[in-house]
Amino acid sequence: MLKAAGYRILIKPDEIVKKTAGGIIINYGPNEQVEKNARTTGIVVDVGPDAWTTRKHPWAKVGDRVMWALYAGKLVIDPETDEELVVMNDEDITLVVHNGG
Numbered sequence: 001m002l003k004a005a006g007y008r009i010l011i012k013p014d015e016i017v018k019k020t021a022g023g024i025i026i027n028y029g030p031n032e033q034v035e036k037n038a039r040t041t042g043i044v045v046d047v048g049p050d051a052w053t054t055r056k057h058p059w060a061k062v063g064d065r066v067m068w069a070l071y072a073g074k075l076v077i078d079p080e081t082d083e084e085l086v087v088m089n090d091e092d093i094t095l096v097v098h099n100g101g
Helices: 029-037
Strands: 008-013 041-047 065-068 074-077 084-089 093-097
Antiparallel strands (some): 008 041, 008 084, 041 065, 074 084
16 A cells, blocks of 8 residues: 655546547547646645645545646556556645535
């Protein structure tokens, strides 16, 4: 299991849409890795112990849906689960999505 260190945030990025609403299958071909790196939304799964230490209250916590700048962070693979995650600096989070309140 991966754990965020220092001021970093660990995020499970949203899946790449492989089919349109009309049912057309999208084939990214050799550009799939570029598409994976271009994802900008996901769910926070871990927050490092030093994240947002200069703030009174952190603006994102585990379980929050967040957005970040295009190509921010680094794609990593959890060796235990083979799950794709993105690790980035706390300052790279640009938006927290709150639903219904």
